[in-house]
Amino acid sequence: MPFVSSRPCQDGAGVASLPGRRRPAEKDPFVTARRTAVVLALALSASLLSACKEDKPPAPPVPSVLVLAAAGAAGSEGPSYSGEVRARHEADLAFRVGGKLVARLVDVGAQVRPGTVLARLDPADLQLNVAAVRAQVSAAESDLALAKADLDRYTALARDKFVSPAMLDAKTTAWQAAAARLDQARAQLAVSGNQAAYGTLASDRAGVVTAVLAEPGQVVAAGQAVVRVARPDEKEVLVYVPEGQLAAFKAANSLAVTLWARPDLRLRGRLRELAPAADPATRTYAARVSLPDAGADVQLGMTAQVALAEDAGVPGILVPLSAVIERGQGPEVWVVAQGKALRRPVKVAAYREDGVVLAAGVAVGEAVVAVGAHKLVAGQAVRPLPFKTEAR
Template identity: 40%
Template sequence: MFRYVLPLVVPVSLAFLLSACGHDEPVPVAVRPAMVVKPQPSAQAMDSYPGEVRARFEPDLAFRIGGKVSRRLVEEGQRVKANQALAELDPEDVRLQLEATRAQVAAAEANLNLVRAERDRYKTLLDRQMVSRSQYDNAENLYRSGAARLKQIKAEFDVANNQASYSVLRAPQDGVVARRSVEVGQVVSAGQTVFTLATDGEREVLISLPEQGFGRFKIGQPVSVELWSQPDQLFSGRIRELSPSADPKSRTFAARVAFTAGSVPAELGQSARVFIQTADKVSLSVPLSALTAENGATYVWVVNANNTLKKVPVRVGAFGEKSVPVLEGLGPDDWVVAAGVHVLLDGQQVRPVDRSNRVVNLAAKE
C-alpha cells in the first residue's frame, strides 16, 4: 500500500516546501560606510607659512625688588599652578630693612606718647593761665608732627613688609614655564625677566610674514591651519595680530593666528602650517583617491543629504602629490567620497563617516 501512497506524498510535500520558500522575506542589504571629505582650497592658490603653537597670553614674570637669586623651584617646560612659588631671593636684606622700619615705628609711637602728654600738660596750665597761648600752640604742633611722623613710618613699614613677600616669585595663574632666564646665584634687578609663563587657555600659531606683499595681510583675515601631527585636517583661523615693525635680524613681520574652529587639539610647541589665500577666487581641491574616470571623463561621487550617491562630472587641473584642483563641478559645501570610489553605484545608499570613522550627519552640516 505504501508503494502506491509514497509517489503521491512526495510531490505534495515538495509543493508545500516550494510555497513556503516563496514567502521568505528578502535579506536586507547592508549599508556600506563611505569616507567623506569636503573640498579644500587648492594649495596652488594658497601661500603656506611654517609656525609654532603658542599660548594666547605669555606674560614675562619678574621680581618686584632686586636681589640675589637663592632658590629656583621650577624648570623650563614644567606645569605650574596659580600662586605656586617659582623662585626666591636672598631674604636677608629685606628682613633687615623690615626690622629697621619696625624699630622706627616703635620710636615714633614713643615720641607720640611723649608729645601727647606734653600737650595735655600745657592744656591744663593754659586753662589755669599759667602759660602763654604761644607755648601751648608749640606743644600742639609738636603733637601733630609726632602723629604725622608715626603715620609716615607705619606706611613705610607696610611697604617693607610687602617687599619681604616680594622676595618670593609666584605664578599669577595656571600654565607652563615656557622660558627660564636666570640661574641660582645671579643678581637680578627689579623688573628683570626671570620666567616666561605660557598660560592655560587659548592657543595660537606664531608665524613670520615676508616683507614683500606684507600690505595684503590684514587683521581678521581668514586662514587655514594644519597641524603637522594631523596632516590630513585643516582648522579654520584668522590673523589676530600683526607686528607693526620687522624683526631687525630676519626682516620678517611676526603674526599671530587664532583658531576659530572651537576646540583644537593643539599643544604648546607643536609645529604648524598656516595657509593664506593669494587670490580673490580660489579653486577647490579633492584627494586623488576621490577621482574616477569613465569614457575619458572625470567624476567624483557626491553624497546627498539623504545619504545617497550621485556621480558628478568635474573639470580638474594639474595633479598634485596628494590632491588635485577642481576647476568646475563642485561647491565648497559638497561632501565627496574619498576612498573606494571604484565600487560605488549611482543612487546607492551609504553611511558617511570621517577619517576617524565617526558618522557624519550631512543634514546637520548643510
C-alpha cells in the same frame, strides 16, 4: 822613356802628375755659398706659406638644455609661511624687589595654578629692613607719647596763665608732628612687610611654564623676568609675512595650518593680529593666526606651516625654482623657441615649495629652461631635452 816629374802638386797632395790624366776641378766657394742661400730661401718661403695658411676650426657643439612646459598655477595654494605655535596669553613673571635668587621651584613644562610658588629670594635683607622700620615705629610712638605729655602739662599751665599761648601752640604743633611721624613709620612698616612678601614669587594664573629665565645664585633686579607662564587654552601661530605678500595675506578669506609633527592634521586658521610696522632687521610683518580648533595634541612650540587656502590661490605660471635666475636686472627665465634660447624678464608672484609662481613673462605651454639657464646667451642655438620633474 817618358819623363816623369817629381815635383809635388800645388795642392800639396804629393801625387805625381801623370801624362794623359786630367786633374779634378777645384770647388768654387762662391758657388757653394750661392747654393746654400737658395736652399735657405726656399725653406723660409715654405715655412711662411705654411704659417699663413689658416686651419678651419671645427663647429662648436650645440649645448643641450633641460626644458619643461610651463603649467598654470591657478587653483593651488598660495605662498606658505613657517611659524611656531604660541599661547595667546603668556606673561613673564618677575619679583617686585631685587635680591639674590636662592630657590627656583619649577622647571619648563610644569603645570601651575594661582598661588603656586615659583621662586624665592634671599630673605635676610628684606627681614632686616622690616626690623629697622619696626624700630622706627617704636621710636615714633615714644616721641608721640612724650609730645602728648608735654602738651597736657602746658595745657594745664596755660589754663592758669603760667605759660604764654605761643608756647602752648608750639607744644601742640610738636604733638601733631610726632603723630604724623608715627603714621609715616607705620606706612613704611607696611611697605617693608609687602617687600618681604615680594621675596616669594607666586603665579597669579593657571598655565604651563614655557621658559625659565633665571637660575639660583643669580642676583636679579626688580622687574627682571624669572619665569614665563602661558595659558594653553588658546593657541595661535606666529609667522612673519614679507611686505610684498602683505596685501594677499590680509585679503585671504581663510588660512590653512599644518603641523610638521602631524602632517595628516589640517587646521583652520584666522588672522587675529597683524603688526602695523615691519621689523627693522628682517623687513617682515609679524602676524598671529589663531587656531580655534586646536586640541591637546597641538603642543606649544610646534613648527607650523600657514598657507593661503585654495579659494585665495595665487594665479599664474608655475616653474621650477632653478629656472628663475637673477643677474642684477630683475628675475628672468629662458625659453626655447625654434631651437634658440630667448631671455624673458618675469614678475614673481610667490615662492612655494613646489616652484615659483610667475605673474607675467611666460605663457602656458612654453618650453622653459629648467637647468643651465645661467650659461645661455640670447639667440644661442640649443638642443632641448625633456625635464623629468614637471612643475605642478
